[in-house]
Amino acid sequence: MGGRVSFLAQIPQQIVNGISLGSVYGLIAIGYSMVYGTLGMLNFAHGEVFMVGAFGGWLAMGLLLPFLSGPALVLPVMAAASLTAAAVGLATERFAYRPLRRAPRLAPLIAALGVSMFLQNAVMLATGGRAKTYLTSAVIPPEAGITLGGTFISFLRLMVVAVAAVLMLGLDYVVRHTYTGKAMRAVAEDPEAAAWTGVSVNRVVAAAFFLGSLLAGVGGVMVGLLYSQVDFYMGFSAGMKAFTACVLGGIGSLHGAMVGGLVLGLLESLGVAFVSPVYRDVIAFSLLIVTLVLRPQGILGRVRGQRA
Amino acid sequence: MKNLGLTGLAVALLALALLVTACGSGAPAGQGSPGAQPKGVIRIGAAGPYTGDLSKIGLDSLNAIRMAVEEANRAGGVDGYQIEVAVGDDAGDAAQAALVAQKFAADPTVVGVVGPMNSNCVNAALPIYEKAGLVIISQSATNPALTEQGYRVMFRVCPRDDAQGPAAARFIVEELKARKVYLIDDKGTYGQGLADQVEAALKQLGVSVVRGQISPTDRDFSAILTRVRQEAPDLVYLALPNPAQAASLLIQARSMKIQARFMGGDGLKEKDQLIKGSQGAAEGFYVTAIGRDVREVPEAAGFVKAFEERYGAMSIFSGQSYEATNILIAAIRKAGVKDGKVDRAAVRDAVASTRDFRGILGFPVSFDSKGDVVGGSIYVLQVRGPDFVEVKAYPIGGK
Numbered sequence: 001m002g003g004r005v006s007f008l009a010q011i012p013q014q015i016v017n018g019i020s021l022g023s024v025y026g027l028i029a030i031g032y033s034m035v036y037g038t039l040g041m042l043n044f045a046h047g048e049v050f051m052v053g054a055f056g057g058w059l060a061m062g063l064l065l066p067f068l069s070g071p072a073l074v075l076p077v078m079a080a081a082s083l084t085a086a087a088v089g090l091a092t093e094r095f096a097y098r099p100l101r102r103a104p105r106l107a108p109l110i111a112a113l114g115v116s117m118f119l120q121n122a123v124m125l126a127t128g129g130r131a132k133t134y135l136t137s138a139v140i141p142p143e144a145g146i147t148l149g150g151t152f153i154s155f156l157r158l159m160v161v162a163v164a165a166v167l168m169l170g171l172d173y174v175v176r177h178t179y180t181g182k183a184m185r186a187v188a189e190d191p192e193a194a195a196w197t198g199v200s201v202n203r204v205v206a207a208a209f210f211l212g213s214l215l216a217g218v219g220g221v222m223v224g225l226l227y228s229q230v231d232f233y234m235g236f237s238a239g240m241k242a243f244t245a246c247v248l249g250g251i252g253s254l255h256g257a258m259v260g261g262l263v264l265g266l267l268e269s270l271g272v273a274f275v276s277p278v279y280r281d282v283i284a285f286s287l288l289i290v291t292l293v294l295r296p297q298g299i300l301g302r303v304r305g306q307r308a
Numbered sequence: 309m310k311n312l313g314l315t316g317l318a319v320a321l322l323a324l325a326l327l328v329t330a331c332g333s334g335a336p337a338g339q340g341s342p343g344a345q346p347k348g349v350i351r352i353g354a355a356g357p358y359t360g361d362l363s364k365i366g367l368d369s370l371n372a373i374r375m376a377v378e379e380a381n382r383a384g385g386v387d388g389y390q391i392e393v394a395v396g397d398d399a400g401d402a403a404q405a406a407l408v409a410q411k412f413a414a415d416p417t418v419v420g421v422v423g424p425m426n427s428n429c430v431n432a433a434l435p436i437y438e439k440a441g442l443v444i445i446s447q448s449a450t451n452p453a454l455t456e457q458g459y460r461v462m463f464r465v466c467p468r469d470d471a472q473g474p475a476a477a478r479f480i481v482e483e484l485k486a487r488k489v490y491l492i493d494d495k496g497t498y499g500q501g502l503a504d505q506v507e508a509a510l511k512q513l514g515v516s517v518v519r520g521q522i523s524p525t526d527r528d529f530s531a532i533l534t535r536v537r538q539e540a541p542d543l544v545y546l547a548l549p550n551p552a553q554a555a556s557l558l559i560q561a562r563s564m565k566i567q568a569r570f571m572g573g574d575g576l577k578e579k580d581q582l583i584k585g586s587q588g589a590a591e592g593f594y595v596t597a598i599g600r601d602v603r604e605v606p607e608a609a610g611f612v613k614a615f616e617e618r619y620g621a622m623s624i625f626s627g628q629s630y631e632a633t634n635i636l637i638a639a640i641r642k643a644g645v646k647d648g649k650v651d652r653a654a655v656r657d658a659v660a661s662t663r664d665f666r667g668i669l670g671f672p673v674s675f676d677s678k679g680d681v682v683g684g685s686i687y688v689l690q691v692r693g694p695d696f697v698e699v700k701a702y703p704i705g706g707k
Contacts, residue, residue, distance in 0.1 A: 142563030
């Protein structure tokens with residue numbers, strides 16, 4: 001059975017797993033948070049945007065493999081995936097959510113569920129419901145890496161963390177130092193006041209969807225590379241986990257999404273070191289419940305006045 | 309408001325499309341008096357996972373069923389009547405399998421079913437088929453309990469997991485000399501059932517066994533593989549029905565430098581998703597098969613050639629599907645067409661009385677009183693390069 005010693009010995013490895021998994025959760029969670037921050041809406045179709053990005057990356061990889069190989073593939077595939085995801089994200093905003101901007105709160109939520117089902121089924125029909133393979137070994141061999149002590153850190157996981165870190169820093173810069181970022185923060189505070197100062201709310205919302213979907217698309221490629229399989233259903237659980245990460249970190253806060261993602265990834269991976277891996281999702285969603293009950297504003301959130 | 313014209317048009321078109329589909333879809337149930345069977349229509353139901361994770365295997369099976377039916381029709385059908393295939397997609401999901409069963413049961417022209425393919429689907433659908441007296445022949449459901457519950461309509465042309473388990477254990481002990489085995493299953497009817505059988509057989513042979521479980525939708529195996537690495541077994545056995553999932557696991561296992569050998573159940577004998585999808589990580593992977601690879605059976609040469617010409621490489625259960633369909637067609641012929649109708653009970657009895665059917669499986673097929681197939685062997689194959697190679701055979705019931 002192993003005993004106490006083997007559990008403790010697993011921990012460094014699970015921390016490595018947790019950080020890479022958490023980085024991906026963070027990438028997807030940011031999109032959720034951004035949309036919630038600017039629109040006050042939970043975009044349940046965001047997980048599907050991530051999934052579409054993963055398939056976009058898979059298509060790109062298939063097209064590029066005869067010409068490129070190795071790490072040089074990463075950037076073009078990521079670009080293709082993020083642009084596909086961004087296109088889908090923008091389209092859903094323009095056609096499914098914008099018309100409902102003035103409708104009661106429930107309407108965009110239901111629209112989001114509808115979009116989610118539509119995208120899932122569209123991809124399912126297009127792929128025959130079958131998983132598609134990411135030829136990870138043609139990009140970065142999964143067994144290449146360094147071993148510290150008993151812990152194996154693959155270059156693949158290092159790359160995932162690095163990409164996520166760079167993107168999150170980049171987004172942070174955009175939000176803090178560019179006009180668009182400032183406009184987004186303004187709309188998040190008070191859309192009417194922002195409109196009075198000349199901010200185009202439509203443009204800001206579109207920018208939020210664009211950036212959030214871009215990141216989710218990259219997340220899709222990362223997951224494809226890590227697990228070598230993408231299927232039409234992966235968006236559902238990824239979306240749920242990302243939502244959990246948002247709540248954990250503080251919904252509406254970008255830093256909260258990043259932190260929430262990492263915390264969720266770590267706690268999930270460490271948790272399954274102690275219980276059977278079957279309970280992975282149980283751990284994640286128990287965290288969600290506990291957070292909502294004990295500290296609904298999340299780790300980084302502040303107790304809000306009116307915007308619920 | 310200005311978009312109402314466009315939206316209105318879209319809604320109208322959608323409604324029209326739905327209306328057309330609803331009217332155009334198969335089952336005549338509801339039209340005319342219940343139980344009225346249009347003359348001259350005989351249908352065989354094909355139940356299986358035609359969408360979803362297992363759809364590659366499912367669709368290859370469906371093609372084999374269609375081929376058998378076409379050949380029978382070219383030879384004159386049944387008493388001059390042509391046979392049609394009614395497709396029921398259960399996506400490997402028990403709830404959907406029950407719906408498919410209801411659809412077939414309610415359609416009086418369906419007189420027999422080939423499938424379902426998955427043990428959990430058969431389990432859910434059997435009570436409905438039994439109530440309708442509709443006979444089913446499964447080409448691939450291996451859970452032993454399915455023929456132990458007294459259902460009269462249940463038949464299968466594949467061996468059971470209580471034969472597969474012990475054969476796998478014998479191979480693991482006698483050929484691979486393993487002393488410690490880590491068993492992974494996905495908590496499903498098939499996976500857990502097979503893992504239980506393998507565990508029991510291994511324990512009897514004195515091998516130490518550690519069990520681990522994952523979920524069917526799991527893609528991140530770092531947690532369970534870290535445990536596997538801790539336990540350092542000689543062999544890891546994957547009791548999983550999903551080749552794509554197994555391929556992902558094998559890749560991650562290689563990335564974590566796990567030294568053990570790997571072996572899997574019959575659901576993993578699949579070329580595309582397992583061998584190609586694992587990008588080399590499946591090299592040397594052992595797999596048990598519940599039937600001979602029909603390409604090795606001389607009697608099947610004609611079938612193999614015709615299938616591969618039309619549909620490309622076949623996956624594991626195509627041969628069994630073809631055989632099951634032919635057995636069913638023979639039974640329908642035996643029951644005969646009376647008054648333009650075929651009696652379900654007569655078909656069921658004809659299937660039960662199948663003796664020494666010589667088809668393409670390489671051995672004469674008979675059904676015992678429980679509905680299990682008599683004869684056959686469990687084969688062990690290994691992944692070498694781009695294909696599976698037969699390594700050992702264990703006759704069922706023999707030594």
